[in-house]
Every structure is written in C-alpha cells, then in structure tokens.
Amino acid sequence: MKQPSSARAATPEPQRKSDITRQAILDSAARAFRLSGYSGARLSDIAAGAGMQAGSLYYHFDSREALVEALMDRGVEQTEAAVRAAIAALPAPASARDRLRAAIETHLLMIVQQEDIASATIKLIWQVPQPIRERALGRQRAYGALWRKLLADARDAGEIRSDLDLSVVRMSIMGALNWAADWYKPGKMTPEAIAADIVAMTLEGLRGPCKGEG
Amino acid sequence: MKQPSSARAATPEPQRKSDITRQAILDSAARAFRLSGYSGARLSDIAAGAGMQAGSLYYHFDSREALVEALMDRGVEQTEAAVRAAIAALPAPASARDRLRAAIETHLLMIVQQEDIASATIKLIWQVPQPIRERALGRQRAYGALWRKLLADARDAGEIRSDLDLSVVRMSIMGALNWAADWYKPGKMTPEAIAADIVAMTLEGLRGPCKGEG
DNA sequence: GTCTATAGTCTGATAGAC
DNA sequence: GTCTATCAGACTATAGAC
Numbered sequence: 001m002k003q004p005s006s007a008r009a010a011t012p013e014p015q016r017k018s019d020i021t022r023q024a025i026l027d028s029a030a031r032a033f034r035l036s037g038y039s040g041a042r043l044s045d046i047a048a049g050a051g052m053q054a055g056s057l058y059y060h061f062d063s064r065e066a067l068v069e070a071l072m073d074r075g076v077e078q079t080e081a082a083v084r085a086a087i088a089a090l091p092a093p094a095s096a097r098d099r100l101r102a103a104i105e106t107h108l109l110m111i112v113q114q115e116d117i118a119s120a121t122i123k124l125i126w127q128v129p130q131p132i133r134e135r136a137l138g139r140q141r142a143y144g145a146l147w148r149k150l151l152a153d154a155r156d157a158g159e160i161r162s163d164l165d166l167s168v169v170r171m172s173i174m175g176a177l178n179w180a181a182d183w184y185k186p187g188k189m190t191p192e193a194i195a196a197d198i199v200a201m202t203l204e205g206l207r208g209p210c211k212g213e214g
Numbered sequence: 215m216k217q218p219s220s221a222r223a224a225t226p227e228p229q230r231k232s233d234i235t236r237q238a239i240l241d242s243a244a245r246a247f248r249l250s251g252y253s254g255a256r257l258s259d260i261a262a263g264a265g266m267q268a269g270s271l272y273y274h275f276d277s278r279e280a281l282v283e284a285l286m287d288r289g290v291e292q293t294e295a296a297v298r299a300a301i302a303a304l305p306a307p308a309s310a311r312d313r314l315r316a317a318i319e320t321h322l323l324m325i326v327q328q329e330d331i332a333s334a335t336i337k338l339i340w341q342v343p344q345p346i347r348e349r350a351l352g353r354q355r356a357y358g359a360l361w362r363k364l365l366a367d368a369r370d371a372g373e374i375r376s377d378l379d380l381s382v383v384r385m386s387i388m389g390a391l392n393w394a395a396d397w398y399k400p401g402k403m404t405p406e407a408i409a410a411d412i413v414a415m416t417l418e419g420l421r422g423p424c425k426g427e428g
Numbered sequence: 429g430t431c432t433a434t435a436g437t438c439t440g441a442t443a444g445a446c
Numbered sequence: 447g448t449c450t451a452t453c454a455g456a457c458t459a460t461a462g463a464c
Contacts, residue, residue, distance in 0.1 A: 200377075
C-alpha cells in the first residue's frame with residue numbers, strides 16, 4: 001500500500017521548509033524526467049512544476065546531475081524499503097511463496113502508484129551520464145540482491161523448477177512489473193487486480209495451478 | 215527525402231548508394247538514441263557513427279524528428295515482420311501454443327540481436343514529441359493486435375486459464391521480453407537459451423509442466 | 429552526396445537584489 | 447529562499463562550395 005510510516009526511516013518526513021521544497025522539486029523532476037527523458041526535461045519545466053523559477057533550483061541542488069542523482073537515490077530507496085516492509089509485515093509463518101508474492105505486489109504498487117519516481121528512476125538509468133549511471137546501477141544491484149534471495153528461497157522450497165536460470169526468472173519478473181509503468185492507466189483495473197494476475201501467472205503459470213494450493 | 219512510398223513493406227535490400235547511407239544513418243541513430251535518449255543524442259554523434267558530418271544528414275532526412283520517426287517505423291516493422299515470418303514458417307499443424315512460443319522466441323531475438331533498433335524504438339516512444347508518439351503508438355497497437363490474437367487463440371485452446379486478464383498477460387510478456395534489452399549481455403547465455411527459459415516460465419509456470427506435453 | 433561555415437535558438441549555470 | 451538578469455556554451459538547421 002502506501003508508505004508504512006514505520007519502515008520509512010530512509011525518507012524523513014518533510015518538516016523544515018527547505019525539506020518541503022526539496023521534496024516538491026524531486027516530485028516535479030520525477031514527472032518531468034519520466035515524460036521527457038533526462039536531456040529532454042528542462043530545468044525550467046522542473047522549476048515550474050515546483051512553483052518556482054529555474055535559477056532557484058540551485059539553492060537546493062548543485063546541478064542538474066546532482067538533482068537527478070538525488071532522485072534516483074530516492075527511487076530505489078523507496079521501492080526497496082516498501083518491499084522489505086511488506087515482507088516483514090507478513091503473518092508469522094510466511095513461506096517463500098508468500099514472501100515472493102508480497103514482493104511482486106509491492107513492487108508493482110510502487111511502480112504504478114508512486115508512478116513518477118519509481119518509473120523515472122528505471123528509465124533514467126540508461127540516459128544519465130556514466131558516473132551517475134555506475135552508482136545507480138550499484139544501488140539497483142543491491143536491490144536485486146533482495147530478489148535473488150527471494151527466488152533462491154523459492155527454488156529451495158520447490159516453488160521453482162530447477163532447470164530455469166534464476167537470473168532470467170528475476171529479470172523477467174522485473175520486466176513484467178516495470179513495464180506496467182508504460183501501460184497502466186488508472187480506472188480500468190486496480191493495481192491490486194493487475195498484481196494478482198501477474199502473481200498468478202508467475203507463480204502458477206498461464207495454465208493455472210496443477211494441484212490444489214493457494 | 216521521405217521514403218518513395220510504395221513497396222517498402224519489408225525493408226528493401228540497400229542497393230543504391232543513397233539507400234546504403236540511409237541505412238547506416240538509421241543504424242547509427244538507433245545506437246545513439248538507445249544510449250542517450252531522444253534529446254540526449256546529438257546529430258553530430260549520429261553523423262559520426264555513420265561516417266559523416268552533421269550537416270550531411272539533412273540530405274537524407276528533413277529533420278531530427280523525421281529521422282527518429284523513420285527509425286521507429288522500421289523498428290516495429292522489422293519486429294512484426296520477423297514474428298509473422300517465424301509463425302508462418304512453423305511446420306504444418308502448428309498449435310496455438312507453438313505459435314505463441316515462436317512469437318516469444320522471435321520477439322526476444324529481435325530485441326537482443328537487432329539490439330539497437332528494436333529497443334531504441336521501445337524506449338523512444340515516451341520521449342519523442344507528441345505527434346510522433348501518437349503515430350508510433352498506433353503502429354505499436356497494430357503489432358499488439360497480433361499478440362492479442364495469439365493469446366486469444368491460446369486461451370481458446372485451453373492453454374491459458376480463463377480468469378487471467380489477457381491484456382495483463384500480454385503486457386507482462388512484452389515487458390519480460392523488452393526488458394532483456396537492458397540486461398542482456400552477449401557471452402553468458404545465448405539468446406536462444408534465454409528465450410527457452412522465458413517460454414518455459416510463461417507457458418508452463420515457474421513450477422513446471424503439470425502433465426506431460428511439449 | 430558530402431563538406432565547411434555560420435546563423436539563430438535554447439538552456440544550464442552564476443551573480444546580486446530583495 | 448526566491449527572483450531577475452545575463453553570460454557562455456551547445457546544438458539544430460541552412461547555405462553554398464566542391
């Protein structure tokens with residue numbers, strides 16, 4: 001769901017005016033970058049979205065690059081925090097399957113609800129200057145480690161056939177989830193319903209469960 | 215400098231010098247746009263990749279926008295043609311499952327082999343100016359119709375459980391395939407092996423086939 | 429068909445007033 | 447903290463030589 005206020009330690013609640021403004025800038029930047037790409041988004045667009053002039057951005061960020069890096073930082077940070085929180089919030093005996101399901105649902109929700117920042121982060125990775133990209137990829141890898149563990153556990157529990165390459169499985173799931181940023185439109189299906197279908201086809205296959213289970 | 219029009223349906227073999235150069239420009243543009251985004255790729259980069267100066271591009275294309283649109287045209291065109299060809303080439307009694315499998319394999323091959331043009335097309339859609347995007351989305355929808363039919367046939371044949379939304383299924387498959395453009399690196403696994411895993415997890419589920427079948 | 433040169437535009441970033 | 451004003455640099459697109 002939304003941010004479980006507890007596990008949100010990484011993203012402090014905006015309190016000082018400076019923090020509020022900074023947050024507004026990042027929100028505006030996420031939207032602008034997502035829609036126009038890294039080079040296509042003008043600082044004046046970003047500033048306008050935050051209700052200020054372009055020059056004023058430099059009080060909060062040293063440069064365009066510093067801004068985009070702060071944005072991408074927050075993107076992975078928020079997503080990983082939400083996924084970990086969702087897993088931690090599962091009732092006591094959570095199977096590998098339960099944890100994987102929770103991760104899939106939560107990641108998708110972050111993509112389509114916190115639409116701009118999560119999906120902007122993903123798209124920006126291949127557009128930003130190389131040094132920024134390197135660091136961003138490093139953070140993405142750290143998040144990927146969480147998924148590697150989830151999938152390894154699921155395989156050990158017999159939920160994943162042993163002949164599949166787990167990297168391919170992982171990237172396919174991420175692709176299916178991240179792709180939703182490009183086609184999801186509020187109104188038709190709820191994010192929860194979409195997540196349910198992706199979970200079903202991922203965990204049980206297109207044909208459906210073979211035996212009885214949840 | 216637009217295409218002469220008529221029988222350009224299937225990427226004619228470059229014959230005249232003009233065609234060869236045009237092809238080189240499109241190849242270079244695909245790589246540049248894929249790596250830097252629509253606004254980030256400079257015409258001088260594209261020209262350099264084609265072995266010429268920036269100003270010379272204008273003999274072949276009227277503008278930056280005309281160039282990117284020609285590129286995106288070719289991207290979907292090539293992919294759809296390849297998928298249709300693969301399906302048509304299947305041995306006589308091709309089941310819905312066989313056709314779907316062929317489509318998945320071929321689409322992935324187009325993404326990771328013809329790497330630049332297919333994946334550039336996908337990424338560019340949300341970065342180009344709106345009129346170009348509208349037309350590109352129209353062409354994508356036409357290609358999507360092919361997949362809708364494949365999936366509808368598969369469901370009618372009992373290969374897909376009836377409680378899944380076919381749009382979600384379709385977009386999840388496309389996401390898993392298109393995502394490979396971002397992580398595939400030649401050398402580790404062959405594209406064929408990756409395709410095989412994606413086909414397996416898509417058609418049979420992560421847990422594996424329930425009963426005996428191919 | 430391609431080159432060189434340049435006109436014209438846009439934008440990231442800085443400086444100083446308030 | 448934000449604004450206005452501005453500069454320096456980069457880029458698209460054009461024009462004319464070859």
